[in-house]
Amino acid sequence: MSAAAPSKAGLFDCRDSFAATIEALAESDSRIVTVVSDSVGSSKLGGFKKKFPERMVNVGIAEQTLVAVGAGLANGGKVPFVSAASCFITGRALEQVKADIAYSNVNVKLIGQSSGVAYGELGPTHHSIEDLAWLRLFNNLKLIVPADPWQTAEAIKAAAAYDGPVFVRVSRMAVPALDRPAGATFEIGKAETLVEGSDATIIANGTMVHRAVAAAKTLAAEGISARVVNMATVNPLDEAVIAAAAETGAIITVEEHSVRGGLGGAVAEVVISTNPVPMRILGFPGFVPTGSAAWLFDNFGLNETGIADAVRQTIARKR
Amino acid sequence: MPSPAAPLKNNIASDIAAQALWIRRRSFQMVYEAQQGHPGGDFSATDILATLYFGVMRYDPKNPTDPKRDRFVMSKGHCTGAFYSVLARAGYFPEADLTTYMEPLSKLNGHPNRNYLPGVETNTGPLGHGLPVALGIAIAGQIDNADFRTFVLTGDGELQEGSNWEAALTGGHRKLENLTLIIDRNRLQQGARTEETASLDPLDDKWRAFGWHVEVVDGHDHAQLLKVLSASPKGRGKPLCVIANTFKGKGVSFMHDNVAWHHGVPTKEQYEQAMRELV
Ligand SMILES: Cc1ncc(C[n+]2csc(CCOP(=O)(O)OP(=O)(O)O)c2C)c(N)n1
Ligand SMILES: [Mg+2]
Numbered sequence: 005m006s007a008a009a010p011s012k013a014g015l016f017d018c019r020d021s022f023a024a025t026i027e028a029l030a031e032s033d034s035r036i037v038t039v040v041s042d043s044v045g046s047s048k049l050g051g052f053k054k055k056f057p058e059r060m061v062n063v064g065i066a067e068q069t070l071v072a073v074g075a076g077l078a079n080g081g082k083v084p085f086v087s088a089a090s091c092f093i094t095g096r097a098l099e100q101v102k103a104d105i106a107y108s109n110v111n112v113k114l115i116g117q118s119s120g121v122a123y124g125e126l127g128p129t130h131h132s133i134e135d136l137a138w139l140r141l142f143n144n145l146k147l148i149v150p151a152d153p154w155q156t157a158e159a160i161k162a163a164a165a166y167d168g169p170v171f172v173r174v175s176r177m178a179v180p181a182l183d184r185p186a187g188a189t190f191e192i193g194k195a196e197t198l199v200e201g202s203d204a205t206i207i208a209n210g211t212m213v214h215r216a217v218a219a220a221k222t223l224a225a226e227g228i229s230a231r232v233v234n235m236a237t238v239n240p241l242d243e244a245v246i247a248a249a250a251e252t253g254a255i256i257t258v259e260e261h262s263v264r265g266g267l268g269g270a271v272a273e274v275v276i277s278t279n280p281v282p283m284r285i286l287g288f289p290g291f292v293p294t295g296s297a298a299w300l301f302d303n304f305g306l307n308e309t310g311i312a313d314a315v316r317q318t319i320a321r322k323r
Numbered sequence: 324m325p326s327p328a329a330p331l332k333n334n335i336a337s338d339i340a341a342q343a344l345w346i347r348r349r350s351f352q353m354v355y356e357a358q359q360g361h362p363g364g365d366f367s368a369t370d371i372l373a374t375l376y377f378g379v380m381r382y383d384p385k386n387p388t389d390p391k392r393d394r395f396v397m398s399k400g401h402c403t404g405a406f407y408s409v410l411a412r413a414g415y416f417p418e419a420d421l422t423t424y425m426e427p428l429s430k431l432n433g434h435p436n437r438n439y440l441p442g443v444e445t446n447t448g449p450l451g452h453g454l455p456v457a458l459g460i461a462i463a464g465q466i467d468n469a470d471f472r473t474f475v476l477t478g479d480g481e482l483q484e485g486s487n488w489e490a491a492l493t494g495g496h497r498k499l500e501n502l503t504l505i506i507d508r509n510r511l512q513q514g515a516r517t518e519e520t521a522s523l524d525p526l527d528d529k530w531r532a533f534g535w536h537v538e539v540v541d542g543h544d545h546a547q548l549l550k551v552l553s554a555s556p557k558g559r560g561k562p563l564c565v566i567a568n569t570f571k572g573k574g575v576s577f578m579h580d581n582v583a584w585h586h587g588v589p590t591k592e593q594y595e596q597a598m599r600e601l602v
Contacts, residue, residue, distance in 0.1 A: 042480060042483075042512050042513045042514050042515075042520060043513075043514075044514050044515075045513070045514050046513075062520055062521070063483075063521060064480070064483030064512075064517075064520050064521025065450055065451070065480050065481060065483040065484055065512060065513075065521075066483045066484055066485060066521070067484075068485060069485065091449075092449065095449075096449060123433075125357070125359055125425035125432070125433045126359075126401075126432075126433035126434060126448065127432040127433050127434045127436065127448060129400070129434050129446065129447070129448030129449050130433070130434070130448060293427070293428050294425060294426065294427060294428060294429045294430075294431070294432040294433070295426075295427040295428065296427070299427045303427075
């Protein structure tokens with residue numbers, strides 16, 4: 005595991021894990037290069053640039069070229085990690101992601117930094133709460149939304165080891181390291197159950213996972229047994245885990261994303277075609293007003309209280 | 324400002340200088356209080372904005388959607404400190420609203436939103452959007468044979484976005500003399516100098532090659548800006564590109580030409596020092 009120093013009170017910025025891991029991987033794999041668009045600092049790649057100056061390509065503020073150059077570098081035998089703010093590497097370069105990366109099925113790793121509403125007050129142009137919906141349409145593009153520093157490091161290693169297109173959605177929001185059983189592993193497409201439970205299942209990813217765990221604790225104190233699943237891979241989904249979740253009779257999804265077409269939509273597609281149970285999708289309704297990330301989470305119920313409320317309400321709808 | 328037909332009474336550089344000083348001070352206060360923003364680019368753009376709003380453009384803040392108004396598109400939408408300050412100063416909304424910059428539910432979002440504020444023509448923030456939208460506005464004016472002019476301000480790093488060059492082709496092709504692009508040529512982008520990232524020089528030749536008329540000015544000299552921006556575009560037969568040579572952080576010694584102030588925010592001591600210098 006690539007250690008990243010905790011920032012404050014045991015909280016981590018997962019970009020540090022990304023940076024430490026890619027630097028370590030690059031030491032042993034000379035094919036690895038990074039591609040940025042005036043996004044060295046915002047990707048925390050200053051250290052990489054120092055160590056491997058000739059293995060960083062900065063195309064300037066030009067995200068369409070950024071992604072396409074990644075495809076070209078892969079053609080030339082490199083393993084490019086293409087990194088920029090998630091809102092721009094997806095939205096601005098969507099057709100390049102579709103045609104040059106996914107449809108061409110090339111070995112490029114796209115890293116969407118500061119995803120979700122991390123840019124808070126900078127507003128919806130800089131929020132990336134549509135990215136999962138957009139990218140989920142490209143069936144062969146692996147989509148990973150790590151929840152903490154360890155999983156971010158593991159996701160980057162798994163992306164490097166996999167021969168094909170991968171998108172890793174990295175957060176800059178402070179998150180704690182999750183408690184896991186010793187020997188826990190990460191595999192693309194495999195979800196992890198962090199809390200066992202039988203009355204309902206909360207399926208979360210990214211920055212919402214630790215909030216879901218906290219909500220489950222609150223609920224346990226009232227005698228409600230809520231399972232918590234960290235669905236770090238959104239494509240492909242872990243359908244076995246979703247089938248098991250449906251057996252609890254109620255599913256609540258939570259994501260730092262729009263309620264339209266993200267993790268919730270993906271889970272709902274599976275649930276509706278297999279074992280329909282009451283579901284609730286928590287996320288942002290669409291463009292959000294001005295506010296800090298913390299304010300936005302609280303205002304839209306993306307916190308411990310909001311998640312616990314949604315679980316109670318969804319259990320009440322059980323048939 | 325007077326309605327479009329009335330003569331300009333305050334198009335003198337000394338008045339513009341006073342407005343620019345006010346904008347610098349007010350925008351830096353906003354950034355200090357919000358502890359967020361892009362003060363370096365606010366300061367490089369301030370003299371351009373002050374010249375446009377207090378010496379060149381015809382608009383009526385009480386009738387912000389007047390079809391005859393001159394249009395301004397703030398393509399470098401991250402510089403809302405300066406942009407909101409100039410809009411408030413021009414009378415689009417109360418200056419007191421500036422204190423809400425970036426607060427929850429504020430109309431003064433980190434990037435401008437036309438649905439929140441009068442005087443904002445289009446929502447910006449992602450770079451490389453302003454010129455293509457301004458191109459569309461200018462084409463509408465061309466179709467209608469209308470009198471209004473369209474101005475758009477971009478950064479220089481922003482010109483690395485290919486969308487600008489697509490719009491440049493059509494602007495030149497359509498000989499849009501009612502369209503004026505101003506480039507805030509501060510030679511710095513977010514992380515480094517433009518010429519060390521994806522170089523732009525010779526920038527004037529590039530625009531000429533795309534069919535634009537080019538003027539290169541000192542972007543902090545109000546008289547020079549006033550001269551090129553207020554000259555009648557009639558008969559020029561080309562869109563105008565003004566390359567305004569500026570400095571990021573202009574006006575404050577420790578911010579001058581310093582990339583750290585792209586989105587740096589001041590401490591109390593730095594804020595006070597800046598206010599002592601901005602007089
Ligand atoms: C499409 C897009 N990519 C990246 C960014 C992030 N960003 C904001 S400002 C900036 C640098 C802009 O440099 P420049 O255009 O020179 O502006 P100025 O120096 O006037 O601040 C960057 C990369 C963005 N806002 N939009
Ligand atoms: Mg610049």
